[in-house]
Amino acid sequence: MSLFRRRDYPGQTADQLIPPRPQQPAGSAVVTNETALRHSAVWACLRLRANLISTMPVDVYRKVGGIQVEVPKPPVLVTPGGGEVEMPEWMYSSQFDLDRAGNAVGLITARDGLGLPARIELQPTSExxxxxxxxxxxxKIAGTVYEPHEVWHEKQYTVSGLHVGLSPVAYAAWSIGEYLSIQQFALDWFSNGAVPSAHLKNTAKTITPDKADEAKQRFKAAVANRDLFVTGLDWDYNMIQAEQAGADWIAAKNFGIGDIARFFDCPSDLIDAAVSGSSITYANMTQRNLQFLVMSLGPAVKRREDALSRLTSRPRFVKLNTDALLRMDPHTRAQVIKTRIDSRTLAPSEARALDDLPPFTDAQLAEFDRLFGKGAQAQPTTATPQGGAPS
Known part of the structure; x- marks a missing residue:
């Protein structure tokens, strides 16, 4: 079944917006959201994006006096699918569907006292x-009709006039189909014993057309059944196209991977499929991750934040914590923290909290005095007397 159905009123329908494909020739690959996962680049792109977004902590805030203050999360943002489905799993599944099908759909099976969804059971988009x-x-889900208030529907890659998002797989079908067709050829060649065009020549004598046909049939029958083909000393077999076919297959695979990476907005180098001849240099891993977050994941993160905010009462709103993606190496992180302390934008106690450490005690501050001299330690306001609160 499909998400797309022709509308009763004039205008372009979803199937008209997606470029039509001619009738599939015999033996060619048919690309769907499921078969596309056989393409390693499709799987890698979907996995990477879903892994990163699903593991970003989900935080809820509200503005108090113009300051963003964190507030407790409602249960639906902890276990949205019920006790057996927690937030990371739910986010992974829904992001996977959003990236490959343009839509994530779930049934609202429970509501809280404010009438907001309290349980959302995700449904296969194919149904x-x-x-x-x-x-x-x-x-219509699995044959049952539901009203909009009974359904949770997130979408991306939308166009005006449509109530559904569009699938990148539909647009990428040409490239994926080429790859899968070549992949099928490779399987036939390496596993099933099929061979490309070749030249079978008798080197001892000239043979009649009848004898040539007989030899060809014998040879084809032996190859098709993966049997031995027995000849005398007077036959030569040259696989004319085998080497070139293998080179074309490898070249087409490389092209398909880069092409699909662009469709799914996932840089090729992040899925170990860097394009030959291209080189992008970053000063450190943080810059690379920042570029990926801003250019590729940022819009998807913002859309998800807006959608999840609908699960909270106003004026609360949801933010996905992207700090994990921007995690720096220890040396760079220490430099950044020191710069922020020196510029008075971060307190020493806050810096220690970033490493899950408590504020300095008086005994620890005394160590700084002995090592570096009086006044070299952190400010006294960060000290915590043994057994007491910060002074």
Whole structure:
């Protein structure tokens, strides 16, 4: 089943917006959201994006006097699918569907005292149909029709006039199809015993067309059954296209990987598929991750924050903590923290809290006095007397 259905009112339908494909020739690969996962680059892109976004901590805030203050999360942002499905798993599954199908759909099976969703059970997108009939939107999931208020629907890659997001796989079908067709050829060649065009020549004598046909049939029958082909000393077999076919297969695989990486907005070098001849140099890993976050993941993160904010009461809002992605190496991190302390934008006690350490005690501050002289230690306001609160 498909998410796309023709609308009753004039205008372009979803299937018209996606470039049509001609009738598939015999033996060619048919690309769907499921078969596309056989392409290693498709799997790598979806896995990387879903892994990163699903492991970003989900925090809830509200503005108090113009300052952003963190507040407790509602249960739906802790175990959105019930006790057996926690937030990271739920986020991974929904992000995977968003990136490959353009939509993530779930059934709202419980609500809290404010009428907000308290439990959302994600559904396979292959079983979901979104219908618009005379201005009325309905969802059909596994044969059952649901009203919009019963369904949780996130979407991305949208176009005006459509109530669903579009799938990158639909647009990428040409490239994926080429790769899968070549992959099938490779399997036939390396596993099933099929061979490319070749030249079978008798070196001892000239043979008649009848004898040539007979030899060809014998040879083809032996190869098709993966059997031995027995000849005398007068036959030469040259696999004319084997070497070139293998080179073309490898070249097409490399092209397909880079092409799919662009469709799924995932740089090739991050899935170990850097394009030959290209070189991008970064001063450190933090810069590389920052570029990936800003250019690729940032828009998806913002859309998810807006969608998840609908699960909280206003004026609360949701933020995904991207600090984990921007984690620096120890040397760079220490330099940044020192710069912030020197510029008075970070207190020493806050810096220690970043490393899950408590404020300095008086005994620890005394050590600084002995090693570096009086006044070299952190400010006294960061000290914590043994057994007491910070002074």
């Amino acid at each position: 979901v149909t979104v219908r618009m009939r005379k201005g009325k939107l309905t969802y």
